[in-house]
Amino acid sequence: MTVTSETTKKKQLSGIVDFLSKWGTIITIFVLLAFFAITMPSFRTASNMVTIMRSISIVTVIATGITVSLTVDGFDLSVGSVATFTVALVMSFFVWYGWGTIPAIIVALLISLIVAVVNAFLIVKLHIFDLLATLATMFIFEGVAMTYTGGGSISQGMPRLDGTPTTGTIPPEFRLIGQSPYIILIMLVIVMLVHVFLTYTKHGRYLYIVGGNREAARLSGIPVNRYRTLAYFLSTLLAGMGGIMLAARIGSSQINSGAGYLMPAVAAAFIGFSVAGVKKPNAIGTLVGAILVGLLENGLIMMSVPYYSLNIIKGLVLAIALAITYYKKHD
């Protein structure tokens, strides 16, 4: 008798754990919303909700990049540097060379794909672990971006480091990209596109299969290396897109402007694993993860938690997200 009651207890317990790992993120979001709304009247204004969505847009887009790299059981740490690099490129095209919006964006994104080429070469050809290879490229392209700008920032009207005056301007339509509602709409469109690509196309299916069992995928005739390369190209492209949005938002190129987005993006992607029980890296989950991280940050700032202590809480959230992902993987 006692044995059976114990097993039912165990079953109940694992049921609860299951439920929490599926819906815990969403429940937490609502609990946080309720808590902040009750304690701070200014939190529940519509304009603050827009602020939160606007503030997570860039993180979310960069995080979808990490998500795609995770589908093939990879990990792209270089996304922050890609964003920094793209910001520097696009700003230099405007300010130094006076280009228009469309060519500047397209050329900046194309050049940033050099990072993907290097990542794919290191990982697929030289067989370096994903995490270590992208750690290297993270530093390399942080340095490349800084060298390109001459170790300084680029903004409208500011002369280049060698003293050459600049005449280029940042087109106002480019700045629109960084303002709501456009920045939020762009984010939602990108999340939907990545979601459709990963869930409903042949290529998305193959990415997950390659990540699930590389050898079985190879012996099923899937060109495994081609798909791993594709994943890194997409993650760089999405991180570059995040960089474009960042450039439009701040209107200048600052040193290491993208670096701060890496950590929350990683957190968002890993929180996204377990949302609604998908148990795979996925775009919608990543969006939910980014909302959780953004909400927490916004609420805590409004509660006057000093900015220099925020990293403690953000780090803890990441640790919890990783714990949920890997703890469940074990059984």
Next chain:
Amino acid sequence: MEPKHKLEMKGISIEFPGVKALSQVDFTVQSGEIHALVGANGAGKSTLMKILGGAYDHYEGEIYFDGEKVNIRHPYEAKELGIDVVFQEVDTALIPYLTVAENIMLDKMATKMKGKHLIRWGNIHRTAREVMKQVGIQLDTHMLVQDLSLAEKQMVLIARALATNTNFLVLDEPTAPLSQTETEELFRLMRDLAKNQNVGVVFISHRLPEIFEICETITILRDGRVVFDGVIEQLTQQKLVELMLGRRFEETYPKAHVPIGDVIYQVKNLSEEYDRVRNVSFRVRAGEIVGITGLVGAGKTELCKTLFGAYPIKSGEVLLHGKPLKISSPHGAVKQGVALVPEERRKEGILVDEPVFVNLTLPSLDKFTKGPDFVNTKAEREVARKVINELGIVTPSENQKVAYLSGGNQQKVAVGKWLIADAEVYIFDEPTKGVDVGAKRDIFELIGELARRGKGVIYASSEIPEILDISDRIYVMYDYTIVKEFETSEATEEKILFYSAGGQ
């Protein structure tokens, strides 16, 4: 001269979930002799030696050392008696990024350094050199183990055993990966150990000529029991094979008769980049089932993987319908009509975390796309349900994770995915491994059906009775190449085993 030791195992029995691996086995070995332990696959050789090495603690029976009862339940208890086992997978016992000297002295460093914390490098290299000199191994002690050849790694393991006073040394199929000269070098060492170092050597091998060359005494196991124990001179190769096989009570499967057409698939002088396939030539005709057999380690799996582009080709040609194939990757092989059902099902054949339908449509996903590469899941599921019915895959639905299916049903999924892909040539590598009798029959029927459709089938297995049941023609492999071709009607188990074991 050191005193002679005698090691006796009496009435050893051991069970694993669902299998009685050994029952009432007696085994005796003495210092100074080289004792052969032989038997077919699964006869219990390795299990018996693992017990001797202290790998299991749940066996029944007793072990005596010089007439005194001893307790061996842990590896260190075996080591204390001077019993060392060198298993087949040498790499698992070596640390690749340490030097030869450190690897040789590993046991000593691990067990004899209580209370000491500093390593005296001079001592380590000197002692290692002495041990190697004792047995005539010539290697630089400063070399890293990862840079050694397989044969040299074995030497290092043997030297390690000798560094701690060895009385008995067990070598589990040491010659399988070795070349002719390397084997001779090993034999020289074994003889030296037995004659001059007073070590008792237990030698496990599938290669009959080797056993007759080097061993004096022999124990033959069959299905977990001893069927012969004595001096090797009482036996001939033929007699040994008969004892190993005994009478088998295998079920037979009636082979469907299919008219055999022209040659569709032809392999000419194929060699693999790293010599894992050597100068292999054979042909397959339409509707024909070609068996490829040989002992474990003869190169069957390597051949299958090379034909499928998973291993790189060094030289030779593969023709399908008279046209040369360009095979540089599995992706290319599949595109050109070649399918492989690999041996390591869970690692290579199926995706356990994915549902049945995803597994089944994986190689042929292109057939289920519409518009710009969108997957038509409805069509996918429909075809999956059809295949589940045809093959009798036991699953609640096509959405079930493959991890929850039984081994036999997993194998049917691994086969089923290639039916949808519709290849010209099907390669099966040990398709019945770990599969129950019922599922085995289904898989045989399926292979028969492929032949009826005029496909070419290559069936690689070390289960000779199965090969005899299902094939039209048989190629026997030994040492990574084909050594004999039989019409199945003219082949017998004895003949095949004779050539598999290197007989000429």
